[in-house]
Amino acid sequence: MEIEFYGATGRITGSCHIVRINGRQVLLDCGLVQGRPEEEALNREDFPFDPRAIDAVVLSHGHIDHSGRLPLLVKRGFRGPVYTHPATRDLALVLLQDSARLNERDTNYENRIRQKKKQPLIDPLYSTEDVVGTINLMQGLRYGVKKEILPGVVLRFQDAGHILGSAMVELWLSENGRVKKVVFSGDVGQYDTPILYDPSEIADADAVIVESTYGDRLHKEKEQTLQELAGIIGSASHEKGNILVPAFSIGRSQELLYLFGKYAKEWGLERWQIFLDSPMAIEASRIYWDYPELYDEEATKLRRRIHEMPKPSNLRFTRHSSESKEINAIEHGAIIIAGSGMCNGGRIIYHLKHNISRPECHVLITGYQAAGTLGRKLVERAETVRILGETFRVEAALHTVGGLSAHADQRDLLRWLKGFVTAPHMYVVHGEQQVKQHFSAFLQRELGLQASVPEPGEIVRL
Known part of the structure; x- marks a missing residue:
């Protein structure tokens, strides 16, 4: 053997x-x-x-x-x-x-x-x-x-x-x-x-x-991570920018929605428009809710109390590309969760194109970025990046939130x-x-x- x-x-x-x-x-x-x-x-x-x-x-x-x-x-x-x-x-x-x-x-x-x-x-x-x-x-x-x-x-x-x-x-x-x-x-x-x-x-x-x-x-402690997220949302609200979250469609997207739902009031999320801009993540979220027997104790209690997993009341699922394109007209007050998680494809590319050179905007990196990907270049603080054949200066604030890995x-x-x-x-x-x-x-x-x-x-x- x-x-x-x-x-x-x-x-x-x-x-x-x-x-x-x-x-x-x-x-x-x-x-x-x-x-x-x-x-x-x-x-x-x-x-x-x-x-x-x-x-x-x-x-x-x-x-x-x-x-x-x-x-x-x-x-x-x-x-x-x-x-x-x-x-x-x-x-x-x-x-x-x-x-x-x-x-x-x-x-x-x-x-x-x-x-x-x-x-x-x-x-x-x-x-x-x-x-x-x-x-x-x-x-x-x-x-x-x-x-x-x-x-x-x-x-x-x-x-x-x-x-x-x-x-x-x-x-x-x-x-x-x-x-x-x-x-x-x-x-x-x-x-x-x-x-x-x-x-x-x-x-x-x-x-x-x-x-x-x-x-x-080592990742940051959970409490530190939650405080960091609250701080980023508060800063972006004050600076009147958007928050882009490149997220893996399975796992990370559902965890973010869970946290946004749980801390919506505490983090002032009612003032934002929140988009899950990924057909794959939307479908994966449906599958997540189909397996309640796999939830931990806290998630199980929340589901029993509100009969679903917590999610922000102002969350919008954008399944169609036409809906995704409309988001790019929003100059401030949007939290956009989109794939791919490493920024090497998917709808997040178009959102980065419209926001990466805006100092008032924020980008949250929430997972591992492989060498050679756009996400890795952002993590390594590249001054400029190539997106869809064009060069953009990286002016948006970049945050690597390791505690969400x-x-x-x-x-x-x-x-x-x-x-x-x-x-x-x-x-x-x-x-x-x-x-x-x-x-x-x-x-x-x-x-x-x-x-x-x-x-x-x-x-x-x-």
Whole structure:
């Protein structure tokens, strides 16, 4: 029995690893590579394995860097089951259909250029039909339920507390009378995050594949974050500007709406027009409300009292592009939550174009920004940025609100890993290279565990 590491090793995105046992192969995640254009071009390359030889896929959660190449896997011959949480199956349909539409649009644009240059045309990475075929292969498995998915392979999901339906993966592997347990963290959420439960504790494993997105830093305390948000809203109100919030459609958008609803009076939000300008986030919010059994104690009490999740009374959903364009005529008093979360596409691009050079406006960065994205340039305080082919000076006030991240920081990761009573080997993935090295050394120093940073294609025998 062995693990071979692929994606999220040489880079942070594109989560993908293989577990081999009894002549069978189980794929852990199958995500898109995100970031610079040359990195995203890797998504078109052949898989480093035969998709037809994969017996089953285990999907930790719906985010595109974990699920986004699944339709391509199916397009290239995979026909086995995809095990995931039922909520992830629902969210994946929304995310993957959006991914397919964006890819078809980008491919059409690229082919117009290629036609003029008399170069060969390219096909989209996958179609919406491929997405439907992928969703049809998904089998829902709820938290805490053990299931034998292949001979000698037993699977159980635990709540990762990252987004709705996000799961840590427990695999019991039996071969020739030996049993080994592998745990894959997926993406670990912060403790005490609104709406969702804290990450589940797992006591034993022989090997743990652990993410390290924020393995070298600490987020702000929750109370500090709430005070910071209140201060930003107050400043923007005084300066008569708009507030732009690039937000991931699943997780971050719902958390922001929850906080805006809970603190609407305290933060003076009744004076604002609040827009959720993302059809995908609107649909994801509907799915969130369909799974009340996954809410933590506070969210459950609020839902019972008001029969829905709290949200601002002056919130407007803008599904259509014509409604989105109308927002750009608003010069002050608008809070605009829109995708994409890394500012590398979506409607937030157009709002940034109209507001980024206005000193009275504010931009709230609420999540991880991959290298090469517009969001990363903003975080790094670039003086000018390119948006839709034009150059703009960055005059708006920029705020990185780390306390809203859906990812655990170093302290949260350590808290979760301290739950193991055994001493598993830690394989550190899903982080920038220097962060993975830092976190690996940190685990060896703080917990006395063996920890290593696997290379792409590295094979570990259990």
